[in-house]
Amino acid sequence: MARRTLLAAGAASLAMPGIARAQGAWRPERPVTIIVPWAAGGSTDQMVRLVAPELEAALGQRFVVVNQPGASGSIGTRNALAAEKDGYTWAAGAAVDVGCYKVLGLLDTMLADWNLFFAVANVNILVANPQAGIRDFGAAMEAFRSRGASLAVATAGVSSAGHNMMSAVKAATNINYRHATYDGGNPAMIATVSGETPMGAVLLVEAAEMIRARRLIPLAVQAEQPVTLQGFGEIPSITRWLPNVPAPLNYFGIWCPKGVPQNVVDTMGQVWRDKIANSQRLKDYAAQRAAVFAPLYGEEAHNQAWKMVRQTAWLYFDGGTAKVSPDTLGIQRL
Incomplete structure (x- = not known):
């Protein structure tokens, strides 16, 4: 009987995705929620519904997409920020939104508060x-x-x-x-x-x-x-027509708040390297809709997104819509 149990356990282990079998890797034990803070059918929703199946294949668990639109995306993002920091609740969207919510007085958060994982950049x-x-x-x-x-x-x-x-x-x-x-x-x-x-x-x-x-x-x-x-x-x-209008890339992806277990972040980084960076679905989507395939994560993702955050935050300030001056938040003009 013991031999059969060991064999069954071994077979189950072999059936698990390779990423999830890695020592110390995150193994989600229940469905993971990705909050799309915009209406269904938009750019964020399109991207997430391509990313979610790739994550499911890599980690052997469901990734459930939930639309929670309102207040320029800040409602759904606030819910992800307030959720338990266990890796089971993620937000999605454009990184520039997360980077500018505090400037607009919509949500007390900054780009550096999140673990960033990008899939595409949009025009x-x-x-x-x-x-x-x-x-x-x-x-x-x-x-x-x-x-x-x-x-x-x-x-x-x-x-x-x-x-x-x-x-x-x-x-x-x-x-x-x-x-x-x-x-x-x-x-x-x-x-x-x-x-x-x-x-x-x-x-x-x-x-x-x-x-x-x-x-x-x-x-x-x-x-x-x-x-x-x-x-x-x-x-x-x-x-x-307007040679001086800036055109930094607008990165889209998913993110979870800083403070989640490190093995969640490390495992997702491996998924991004091994699965998302090779996703034919995402490559085809980018080609068909004139987006840029951009599977970035971690510090590189932050540094690339920061360019648009700096440009956009000061647009808000100069246009009179900012509630907080960007320089008080460490956001310097380009």
């Missing part, structure tokens, strides 16, 4: 409904100058990537517009497709399918160079 884009009569970014600028605060632009809310893009445009040109906020990039994109708003500032990954279907007109990407979208073609860079 911001301004799009127009085909019926709006706006065919390129130059025409959009003319519309802003002539119609100003009556011209609505849909975004995923304050601190969202699209709002950050519009803040950079406003800082460079002094134009005005009406900020129409939604609970995520997908609702903002749908609002623009339906004609509820004439334009939307979202992420290219969120608008890609509707651009390919010719239901949205891509006006410009916030990138240093034009971006080619599969099935559509080249989308011009905003620098054609």
Whole structure:
């Protein structure tokens, strides 16, 4: 009987994923929750629903995606921050949001408070409904100058990537517009497709399918160079019209608060090296939606994301939306 028990235990051990068998590795004993603090279908939701199956395959446990939108992503992020620090609750989104919540007075947290694991970097884009009569970014600028605060632009809310893009445009040109906020990039994109708003500032990954279907007109990407979208073609860079608008990469991923057991962080680092860095699903997603495959984690992830945090925090301050001066938080101008 003892021999059978040993054989069964050995067989079970062989059946476990190699990463989970490593000595001292984290072995989640129950499902792990990843909180997406935005509506379903947006850029964060898309990314997490590709990452979760890879984590399940690596660790042999379910990773459950839960959408908790509201307050520019700070509600879901606050819930992850307040959860027990045991590795079973993670948050997701754009690192620049986590890095700027304190500047905006939304949540008392900073980028350094989290263990960061990135999957992709996304590009911001301004799009127009085909019926709006706006065919390129130059025409959009003319519309802003002539119609100003009556011209609505849909975004995923304050601190969202699209709002950050519009803040950079406003800082460079002094134009005005009406900020129409939604609970995520997908609702903002749908609002623009339906004609509820004439334009939307979202992420290219969120608008890609509707651009390919010719239901949205891509006006410009916030990138240093034009971006080619599969099935559509080249989308011009905003620098054609505004050469000095900054375009740092916008990193997306999952994170857990500092203070979780070290073996959780170490195991996830190994998963990122062995599984996420080789994920064909994520590579295909990035290629199809003109994102950048960026499987970064740890200090490298923090250092890369910090560039956009610095730029964005000061955009908020200069635009009058910051509640706390970035320099009091150790965030220096670029």
